[in-house]
Amino acid sequence: MQNNSNISDEKKRRRSFFLDEKLFEYILDHTSQPDETQQSLIETTSELGKVSAMQIAQDQGVFLYMLVAAIRPDFAVEIGTFTGYSSLAIAKALPENGKLLCCDVSEEWTSVANRYWEKAGVAEKIELVIAPAKETLANLPDNKKIDFAFIDADKGGYLEYYEEIVSRLSDHGLIAVDNVLWSGKVVDAEVSDDDTVSMRNFNDYVAQDERVSSVMLSIGDGLTLVKRTN
């Protein structure tokens, strides 16, 4: 297990909004650490300034790695790649012939991701499509099954991404959806901006969707896991 002291700045570790520093430290001390390439990517991304807050939490990356390693997807999809931290975690856990389709609209941010995929030796497993994710998903062949999906892009698009993915989800497939607690704003009646309303609507939709089982986890900014039941 690598030492946690390499990533000392709290911001770089993206502490969950409801955890105090001591408890978060304890969690990280008892969780596998990102490898050297991932740590370097966390550093590089933090140098981008405020936007670095879009990167998923360190422990969440390890959690994604675990999920993907257990599911062993032939085909995984990521909606929202940014500088590549979550995609690295997913790609590292793919089985030998597994592929990851990354969807993003930013050439600039994903150029960082591309660099780190090369460094980590997973570039050949990943196809990046720069276009609105809705188009990329709609362009998949009708019979293409998705075994794992991670949704972490524009909040207003979540419902459409979810619908496209649920209809293609394989029997053993899983969807992981990020930011479902939206810094706690989902339960704050005073907040009614577009993103918060989109997150609330999305969460309500999934909770009543009879095609699936779901669980909302309090990791990172909230992560919902979804599995088809019919």
Ligand SMILES: C[S@@+](CC[C@H](N)C(=O)[O-])C[C@H]1O[C@@H](n2cnc3c(N)ncnc32)[C@H](O)[C@@H]1O
């Ligand atoms: C929260 S960040 C993703 C963070 C990433 N998962 C990580 O762990 O580093 C959201 C990303 O979604 C992308 N995005 C925004 N709107 C999009 C759209 N309509 N289609 C695809 N990607 C989009 C942004 O360019 C940004 O890179």
